[in-house]
Every structure is written in C-alpha cells, then in structure tokens.
Amino acid sequence: MMSHFGTNSERTRDYNRRVVLETVRLYGPISRADIARRTALTAQSVSNITAELRTAGLLKEGGRRRAGRGQPPVEMTVNPDGGFTVGLELQPHSLVGALVNLAGTVLAQVASPLRASTPAGALPALRMSVDDLLAQAGVDRRRIIGAGVVMPGPFGVEGLSSIGPTSLPGWTGVDAATILGQALDLPVVVENDATAAAVGERLHGVARDLRHFAFLYFGTGLGLGLVLDGQPYKGALGNAGEIGHVVVVPDGRPCPCGNAGCLERYASLHAAQEYLGDRGVLVSDPAALGHLWDRGEPALLDWLSEAALRLRPVIQMLENIFDPECIVLGGALPDPLLDRLIDLMHPLPRSVSRHPDRSVPRLLRGSTGRATPALGAAALPVFQTVTPDFAMVAREGAAAESA
Ligand SMILES: [Zn+2]
The missing domain is CATH 1.10.10.10 (Winged helix-like DNA-binding domain superfamily/Winged helix DNA-binding domain)
Known part of the structure; x- marks a missing residue:
C-alpha cells in the first residue's frame, strides 16, 4: 500500500x-x-x-x-475548483504553459516561441502567458494558488549553470523564484525540467502507477528526473539528476561545462542539431527532426544509433544504482524518434532490472508529450507549498466568487 x-x-x-x-x-x-x-x-x-x-x-x-x-x-x-495553479516551462527558445484546477484537470494551455530567454526577455513573456491562461480559462487571478516554473538546471553551480547552448543565459546569480514571483505577482516554485517532467508523467502519463522510476528528459540538453518511493528526489541543492554532464566518453567531445565527453554532447536535441548540421542538414526545431524522420534522413538514423550507444551503459548504471520499476524516455524528441532510440538500445545490458516477474518494460516512452514539464510544474505549488497563506488565498478567492 x-x-x-x-x-x-x-x-x-x-x-x-x-x-x-x-x-x-x-x-x-x-x-x-x-x-x-x-x-x-x-x-x-x-x-x-x-x-x-x-x-x-x-x-x-x-x-x-x-x-x-x-x-x-x-x-x-x-474540491476541483477550490483553487487553480499555473505551470510554465522556460526553454532557451520557447515557453509552454498550462493552467490546471486542484484535481489536475487542464483548463488552458499556451505555447509560444521565445526571442530571448534572459530575465529581461522572459519575464514579460511569462507574465503575458499567465494573463492568456487566465483569460482562456475564465479564472480570476486571486484564485491562483501559485505557479510552478520549470527551467533547465543545474541551479547555482559554478561553471555549469547558464553556460552553453543547453542552458538559459542571464540567470546566474539571480534569485529566480523571487524575481519570477514579482513579475507574475504569484508565489512561485522553481524546479528543473526533468524533475517537473517526471512529476507530470506520474500525475498524467505512463508513470501513473509507478512508485520508483527514472525519467530521461530530452530538453535542449538531457536531464534526469527521479521519483523514488513516490516522491521527486531533488538532492541537497535541487540539482540531483544532472545526467547530461556525466562523462561517458573519456577525452570525447569538448563540453561547455569544461569537461569532455559529457552524455548530452551525444544524446540530446542539441547534439542531434549539431550532428546533422556537421553533415549539412539544418535542424531549426524538434518538429524539423520529425520531418527528417518522415523522409528517412540517413544522418538522423546515424545520430540515433550513436545516441543509443552512449545511453545503453547509462541505463544499466541507473538500474543498478536506483533499482527503478522502469526508466521513461520523453521530452522534446518526437515520439517516433524516441521509439527508435528505445529499439536501438536493445538488447539492453544485464542489470538488476533483468528479472522474470517484470510487469512493465525496462524502457518506456513518456506519454504526455511536450506539455509534460508544464503539467508537472502546475502540480508543484499545491503539493510542495500548501501553507496557511495559500489557504487564505483560496478562502479569499472563494469569498470573491460568492460575492
Ligand atoms: Zn558537460
């Protein structure tokens, strides 16, 4: 139980x-x-x-x-309408948002490209997204308990945060929760994308019945969300799961973090763009990868093989360390690519996960797609920070509605 x-x-x-x-x-x-x-x-x-x-x-x-x-x-x-929360995902070039009620039902969604993901560029865009969500759902601002904002981690790590193409520029040394809270005029919880995606997958997706799982999240980089014993595992500083910068190829491709051969230099959206770019195939966004897949682009198949090769030992490592029920792959890679990646990783190396009474496969593709982190983020304000203040917000909102 x-x-x-x-x-x-x-x-x-x-x-x-x-x-x-x-x-x-x-x-x-x-x-x-x-x-x-x-x-x-x-x-x-x-x-x-x-x-x-x-x-x-x-x-x-x-x-x-x-x-x-x-x-x-x-x-x-x-009480589904006892309060509402907002989830927002900030990526280097885009912004995804959702508004949900207390039961987790999605009432409104937004997605828009983002010109600049620096605080100066992102804050007004985030504010507009929240206004848009409220208008779509017809919900009064006072009924919003809080917002969960998803950003690529890691947070506050010297030489690793805000460096390179897979992170957000301009957020180093910034108290993100505070300036986001001021800009949105809401209490804000900040979470990294992979952890929020894991929470989203647990509430809305394939991990609904899983208590122990790892979520490999393809954002621009590569992150890992861990749900252990039913709870997201964050680590001492909120940076657990920074798997993109684990070295998998000694003396491999240089990484902006200062190491060489990091996993996300091989297995990430950015790695795919780079690999294909080096072979003269331009990829502007994840959707473009889907089109390349549809027309059978050989360089894309080659990249998938390389990514699978680098991911296989990592899967085995995660299984032996955490003994999860399953590892889920998801995020911004189009579904057919994730499916092929999973196929290419088989046969999987032996690990503690190879036992006869498995009820789920060792690897699963995530099911809630592009909005997963935003949906997970929307759950965070309620389930991480219900305080007397929030109860008061809900009460005032209820009074405002009945007035
Ligand atoms: Zn690195």
Whole structure:
C-alpha cells in the first residue's frame, strides 16, 4: 500500500496539510479513518486538518460509500475548483504553459516561441502567458494558488549553470523564484525540467502507477528526473539528476561545462542539431527532426544509433544504482524518434532490472508529450507549498466568487 506518512506534531502542521491533501487527491473519495490509516496521523489531527482544508475550499465532502451495516462514513474529495495553479516551462527558445484546477484537470494551455530567454526577455513573456491562461480559462487571478516554473538546471553551480547552448543565459546569480514571483505577482516554485517532467508523467502519463522510476528528459540538453518511493528526489541543492554532464566518453567531445565527453554532447536535441548540421542538414526545431524522420534522413538514423550507444551503459548504471520499476524516455524528441532510440538500445545490458516477474518494460516512452514539464510544474505549488497563506488565498478567492 502506498502511504504518505504524516507526523503528529503541531510544528509540522503545514507538512501534514500537504500530506492529507495529497492523500485525498490520490485516493479520494476517502473517509477520514482511511486518511488516518494511510498517513499514520491521529484521527483527531485528520479531523482538524480536513476541517481546515474544507474551510479553505480545497476539500469537500463527497458523499457516503455503502459498506456493511450502520451509517457509512462521509468521504472527502479534492474540491476541483477550490483553487487553480499555473505551470510554465522556460526553454532557451520557447515557453509552454498550462493552467490546471486542484484535481489536475487542464483548463488552458499556451505555447509560444521565445526571442530571448534572459530575465529581461522572459519575464514579460511569462507574465503575458499567465494573463492568456487566465483569460482562456475564465479564472480570476486571486484564485491562483501559485505557479510552478520549470527551467533547465543545474541551479547555482559554478561553471555549469547558464553556460552553453543547453542552458538559459542571464540567470546566474539571480534569485529566480523571487524575481519570477514579482513579475507574475504569484508565489512561485522553481524546479528543473526533468524533475517537473517526471512529476507530470506520474500525475498524467505512463508513470501513473509507478512508485520508483527514472525519467530521461530530452530538453535542449538531457536531464534526469527521479521519483523514488513516490516522491521527486531533488538532492541537497535541487540539482540531483544532472545526467547530461556525466562523462561517458573519456577525452570525447569538448563540453561547455569544461569537461569532455559529457552524455548530452551525444544524446540530446542539441547534439542531434549539431550532428546533422556537421553533415549539412539544418535542424531549426524538434518538429524539423520529425520531418527528417518522415523522409528517412540517413544522418538522423546515424545520430540515433550513436545516441543509443552512449545511453545503453547509462541505463544499466541507473538500474543498478536506483533499482527503478522502469526508466521513461520523453521530452522534446518526437515520439517516433524516441521509439527508435528505445529499439536501438536493445538488447539492453544485464542489470538488476533483468528479472522474470517484470510487469512493465525496462524502457518506456513518456506519454504526455511536450506539455509534460508544464503539467508537472502546475502540480508543484499545491503539493510542495500548501501553507496557511495559500489557504487564505483560496478562502479569499472563494469569498470573491460568492460575492
Ligand atoms: Zn558537460
């Protein structure tokens, strides 16, 4: 049974609110007694917290389930319209956004090219995207609990952040969450693209039933999102999964990070563009790769073989280190290319993942496509930062609506 354990101390009430909300989101309609069982919180704590979350408009009573004799217990569900969140993904040349309700239903989406991804270029564009999402969904700004913003990592690493074509220029030494929060006039959670994509895939995609998985995310570079024991794993500084800069070819292709032979110099969108460019084939964006695939471009097939060759040992390494149920590949590479890449990696090297009672393949293609990180990001404000402030925002919003 999957559980999110709470703790019975007043000081950790914020944390417990998140745990209860997450449990209801995943298992609702669910009775208070079952919430207590799954979270290991006392019946009294669950009763207090569900009452608070109901007052804040985040939970509602969802009827009674008939079971056995006597009065069946009242069950709780997430109140879908109790609040809304925004997810935004900032890439070097594009911006993707989504607005979802508390149940995770997507109410509006935007995607637009981006001229400059520096703070000066990106902040107004992000602000416009949020306005566009609110207008599309017909949602009042005051009902937005917060925004999750996805940016390529790593964050705050000397010589690795904001360097090279796969990162965002101008964000070094910048407190991204603060300036984004000011620009958007919303509380902002910042997350790297691969982790947000993994969360998106877990909420909306192929990883829905997986508790332990790794997500290889093809952005412009290559990232790794880890979901361990049902939770995204971020590392001490939020930089876990920076797999693009793991050296796979000693003395290989020089990398802007200062090392040589990094994985994303071989297996990433940028590597594909470069490989094809060196052979006289110009690739402007991921969609162009799809067209090249459709017409059977030989250089593209060669690149896929090279990427598969460099990824195979990394798959085996990840399996032996993390023992995941599955490794998911997704992101900006078109689906047919991801499928071929997975084919080309077979037969996979032996690892702890090679056992007879597997229920899912060792490698899966992600299913939610280009919007995955934005969708994952949209979940972050609720499930990482439900604080009394946010409850107040929701309450004010509810009052504003009924007024
Ligand atoms: Zn590197």
